[in-house]
């Protein structure tokens with residue numbers, strides 16, 4: 750079978766059984782402080798102290814309110830910095846999740862090589878350029894080679910990577926690579942249709958535009974018929 754994971758990245762297990770991603774032969778350390786690129790496939794990314802970030806984050810929001818000319822001490826805003834900090838932690842909770850933990854061993858041996866498609870999975874993410882939301886739906890297909898994934902886990906994989914600061918292209922690829930790592934299928938296809946609020950509420954203010962991105966790996970990339978079957982299933986009502 751063809752190697753679907755980019756050759757610069759591979760998985761290893763450390764002493765306690767957690768998955769470590771190595772990149773170009775260099776091991777990524779656990780922990781937020783060592784994490785240079787949040788957007789990389791750092792499946793071991795386990796910032797241990799995200800809750801502890803709340804006071805500093807709340808202070809930052811307090812400053813922001815003051816910068817806007819608001820009075821953070823007025824009644825309606827008193828709890829806003831803490832609420833906003835908690836909301837931001839929620840929007841980025843994917844940084845706290847690992848693929849291994851999310852899959853929870855829901856990988857099953859099954860003698861099938863027929864296409865599996867889960868489509869229209871709701872997705873909410875945050876544009877890393879403007880820190881405003883983008884949202885839409887994700888469709889995932891894969892061709893098993895003796896292993897299938899618990900269906901909900903496909904949606905959970907979407908959550909791991911969408912609940913971070915993102916661009917849609919990277920999100921699409923990260924989901925496809927994660928499915929590949931989970932079940933080593935003959936191919937994976939991911940299509941995302943997204944609406945970017947940074948293009949709706951500000952900037953060019955185009956309220957009807959949609960962004961469609963896809964990642965095709967393995968047979969979905971090599972075989973037009975397989976790709977077409979997937980796209981037909983995705984577009985059927």
Ligand SMILES: Nc1nc2c(ncn2[C@@H]2O[C@H](COP(=O)(O)OP(=O)(O)OP(=O)(O)O)[C@@H](O)[C@H]2O)c(=O)[nH]1
Nearest residue numbers: 876877878879915916917918945947948951952953
């Ligand atoms: N490729 C890509 N671009 C994105 C995504 N989300 C936001 N952007 C774009 O990031 C770009 C940032 O461009 P800049 O010119 O630096 O920022 P800006 O002045 O706010 O740009 P405008 O949005 O055009 O007003 C914009 O073109 C956004 O549309 C995404 O998921 N993928």
